Amino acid sequence: MTTQPAAVVRSTRRRPAPTLLIGAALVLLVVLAALISFVWTPYDPVQAAPADRLQGSSAAHLMGTDRYGRDVFSGILYGARITLLVGLVAVGIALLIGTPLGILAGMRGGAVEEVSMRAADILLAFPALLVAIMFGAVFGASTTTAMLAIGIGSIPGFARVARSGTLQVMSTEYVLAAKASSQGAFRIARRHVLPNIAGMVVVQCSVSFAIAVLAEAALSFLGLGTPPPVPSWGRMLQESQQFLGTYPMLAVWPGLAIAVAVLGFNLVGDGLRDKFDPKLNGGR
């Protein structure tokens, strides 16, 4: 990434901020849960066992069982997979479409900028969740439509961040120098703009990831996300709704999992922002 050291904004902090560490630890926890679920879960997360229904925490069932006798811990592990998958794909879509669009707008200016940024504004006017609900209603509820919808809803964020970063970079001396030496636009974008806005974009990724996780949970809660019986944290939360008075822990576990993931990605985002933001570091 730092092929051109002179052009990269330096960080004056040596030690990572505590928020970054805590965030990274929480994210790692979620990633580990997802990875473990590929090789091992205590029980089959979709296998009902009516005889063992609604049990509390025990050695056999770490987080108890739900109304169908399914092991909640297995469901949480497996659910991490869905959460990460949705987050990755959604952020990936937004990153791959939004960032180039933003850079293009920032470098070209004029009509290109106007059109693409107004389009982003229009998209921004619809909350990502609303777009997702619309998608779910039209194409049917599934993990894929949820990922697509959340991804599309996150594009404007990336486009704006990339554009504002690009505008800053474009007014620096080294870009002027590059222009003067008649380097092509594509080369400038790749060698000067992209490395310099990378930090901002990474922060945007992390924050968008947190939003995507929350959106997926909300969609599944509404029955527009991952269809049953595949465990998803949002739906586990929704299914435990009626047991709030009698078995509150059923809601606590998926709620906690969602909180950990969202907090983790948000903290990482905050930590990275502190690290990259030149103003906060007293740099340039």
Added chain:
Amino acid sequence: MRSNKKFGLAAAVLAGALSLTACNAGAGSSASPEAQQDSVTVALTGEPVNLDFTTTAGAAIPQALMSNVYEGLVEIDQEGKIQPLLAESWELSDDRKTYTFKLREGAKFSNGEPFTAEDVKFSIERVQSDEWVSSLKSKMDVVDAVNVLSDTEVEVVLKQPSNAWLFDMGTLVGAMFDPSGVDDLANTAIGTGPYTIEAWNRGQSIELAARDDYWGEKPGVETATLRYFADAVATTNALQSGDVDVVYNMQAPELLSSFESNDKFQVLEGTSNGEIVLSMNNKEAPFDDVRVRQAVMHAIDRQAVVDTAWNGYGTVVGGPVPPTDPYFEDLNDVYPYDPAKAKELLKEAGAENLDITFTVPTRPYATAVSEIVVSQLAEVGINAKIESAEFPAVWLDQVFTKHDYQMSVVLAVESRDVLAMFNNPDYYLGYDNSKIKDAAAKADASDEAGYAAGMKDVVRTIVDDAAADVLFIFPNIVVADAKVTGIPANSVTEALDLTNIGWK
């Protein structure tokens, strides 16, 4: 002078406003303990669109009006038996085609008109006319003629003998109307029942007031209010806070445990006419093969479905007939839970490792049932993929109308609906009725004993063919203040009969 007139008008308006407030204050004070004995508030979900069940479908209208505002010649009691109501007695001719009803004297409509044999003729013929547009009107097709013999005697001649007809006369098609009271059925309900509609606050409640000139015994309370809520959680919250006294047909059994352990409340579990039907499209592969359908029947542990999906509330009967029907029979032994047998049947049918789509309507019972069903089907090698369909619009269109589905699950609520479901090959279940068509017609035409026996055979055939898997009979759950008495726990017809509700 002019200004005086104005003043007079203002005064009148003011006086009117004051008297309105006074009324409201009066109604509000009914919450005091003594006054409470005179009124009861019942929480329901799903408000009527209007008050006219002759043109508008939906269970909410007859639920509020039948037995309370409208009455029929007969009524269906809590055990599903036919009892006299506006008819004191009746005789059936030897050819079982002519019913002669002797009507009760002194019954009056709430508009003051006396109830006579002419009203019976008017009401029955009105069902047959174009005034009724409900699909239920076909239940009156069997009537050939209605003859008025005297003011209190009326004769109904049927085209062919029918056992189902007299039962239907106890449901909404048998409601008795007055010729002068049908002009504005959507907003005004005039019947012979013990209550009249006092007020209808749209979006909130219907208030029923007891009539002074009712022909029978006065109901237990002066005012009965039906309050409509968005969902089950809201109804139980209202009960807990004392805003309502009874929650009828509660749809969230998981919420019950806190009421069961509290002496201030009572929880009643009655039966209903609702069957949770796991439907398999009999006309499409793979469920056009009877062995595959039978495999599903063996693969599903119905008691486990009730226990997990509906907290143990509901009756497992193994067939499409609720216990309150005269031809009820416990058929649990036909398809015991036997995954090994199921696998064997699938192997025979060459349908191992089957992939199917399970279209699940967005109703609480359906989503709850679907997950356990999918898990149990997986154990015998049927991989069911859940596809949720918005209810009612999408589900009705895709499954019910276009028959574009493999497996689905829905609550069938109509009373005595076995033949409606299975004696019609164009119904969404697609069951080939050639085996039961004649037997069903014969049963309906024979005497009562022959009817029950004949229908039992019909039901047996349907179950042997595994036409659909009836998972359980939906419970009618009632949660109420412990001091409320006379709640009709069994929901046998559409009606919620408020007449016996009172306080200890």
